[in-house]
Amino acid sequence: MANPQEPFKPGFAEALMKLDPEDGEQIVEYFKTQALLMREKALLQASVREQKKLLVENAKLKSDIEDLRGQLQDKQRRAPPLPRPLSSAPATEVAQSPSLTDTDATMASGVASGRPLSSSLDQRERQSRRRRGERKARPISDPCLLQESEPQVDISRLDLRVGRILSARRHPLAEALLVQEVDMGEAAPRTVVSKLGEETDVEEIQGGLAVLLCNVKACKLKGVVSQARLLCCSSSDECMELLVPPSGSVPGDRITFHNYPGDPDRELQSKQRVWDQLKSELLVDCKGVANYKGCSFEVKGKGLCRAPTLTNCTIR
Incomplete structure (x- = not known):
């Protein structure tokens, strides 16, 4: 053959x-x-x-292209605005101009001698201040400019999404911690470690929908790596409930805020402490609706996120 x-x-x-x-x-x-x-x-x-x-x-x-695109968008959003270039006349025109001031003459001489213009101007200014007996004023930092250069901290930077709790079990090393496998509409479920208290019924939360913060950095809690943060509302350490998405939600649906549009960070940096700055503004109002500064947690086209029974309490 x-x-x-x-x-x-x-x-x-x-x-x-x-x-x-x-x-x-x-x-x-x-x-x-x-x-x-x-x-x-x-x-x-x-x-x-x-x-x-x-x-x-x-x-x-x-997948690699999406990762690079997200990194590029983050860098572009956080980059400070470029300063406008100063228009300067050519050195030959400055030297030939008949109406040069003292400063212009200094600049022209600096160009002709090959010295930087900034050093020539600084030397000229120092000599003038010495004659007048003045001191150089310290630069004043403008708060508005500082705010523009730093990324704004608001709820749009959090990647809040709907997830379905596939399974839940007690942490082997801590009774107060629960280990859940959560379907986030991704290729594989995420492992989430949360502190819901010893009174939480493990079987009751299995199969239910919840709201999760997905762009936190993965961390190890008592030996188990947690890949997201489960949001719950509480009036005390003993009374806690999971935040519930609107009916009709499916795993992967994003939680949005009408007054705070924008794309979330790819991953929250621990040194910026974004979550710590925002969590004090996350509340459940008197109607049981979750909100940030009065703006409701919303799944577009499906409704608002609520607490099952609690009102006027915090979200954590």
């Missing part, structure tokens, strides 16, 4: 014809057909394997 087009040697076919003159030719044709089918099957399997390999590589490339 070295050659698929000629799978048998002539001697083999002749031997079959001698052994069975009536059916020998049919047997030879059958073997040839089977050999061709096996060859086509092998080619098809190789093509399917190559196609699966290409699909996996394509998905990986798409």
